[in-house]
Amino acid sequence: MSDPLAPTLADLEKLAHRALGDIPQSLKRHLGPVVIRVEDFPDEETEKEMELESPFDILGLYRGVALPRQSVSYPRPAIDMIFLYRRPILDYWCESGERLDRIVRHVLIHEIGHHFGFSDDDMHRIENEA
Numbered sequence: 001m002s003d004p005l006a007p008t009l010a011d012l013e014k015l016a017h018r019a020l021g022d023i024p025q026s027l028k029r030h031l032g033p034v035v036i037r038v039e040d041f042p043d044e045e046t047e048k049e050m051e052l053e054s055p056f057d058i059l060g061l062y063r064g065v066a067l068p069r070q071s072v073s074y075p076r077p078a079i080d081m082i083f084l085y086r087r088p089i090l091d092y093w094c095e096s097g098e099r100l101d102r103i104v105r106h107v108l109i110h111e112i113g114h115h116f117g118f119s120d121d122d123m124h125r126i127e128n129e130a
Contacts, residue, residue, distance in 0.1 A: 012038045012086050012104060019105035023112070031115060034064075034080045036108070040087045056088045060107040062114035082111045 007015075016036045023031075041055040052058060064080030084107055093100050113123045 006090055007086075007100060009038045009040070009086055012084060012089065015101050015104040016082075016084055016108050019101070019108045022105070023109070027112075031112060032080065034082055034112075034115070036082050036084065038084045038086055041085055042083070046083075055085070056091055058085060059088050059092060059103075060084045060111045062111040064115060080115060082108065084108065084111075 013036065016038065020028075020036065042050070042052070042058055042061065046052075046058075046061065047055055050058060050061075061083040062080070063083065064078070084104065089100075089103060089107065092098075093103055096103070110123050
């Protein structure tokens with residue numbers, strides 16, 4: 001019996017784009033252009049900025065200007081990006097037993113919530129109420 005291979009960066013990117021395609025158009029139209037990047041871990045700068053004890057402490061990250069902070073007088077410095085971190089996601093997948101596509105979808109939607117200006121606390125409250 002051969003060992004199954006762990007899902008690759010490309011595999012997770014496909015899952016993320018499939019999940020993005022399932023988001024209702026009423027929300028997607030406010031999202032605008034967004035780049036989804038899948039990396040194994042956050043870079044050192046992100047680890048320091050987020051004060052992570054371990055690179056496994058973060059599954060995803062939104063980088064951009066949240067909608068409530070956007071303004072015509074404030075030019076956007078760059079395109080919005082959502083980072084998904086493969087190794088922490090795979091670790092969580094192994095520990096939780098949840099389906100990988102659901103985990104990727106959950107992390108993606110959580111990061112999109114930050115684009116709409118929701119904090120982590122807001123997102124947890126919304127998830128608990130759902």
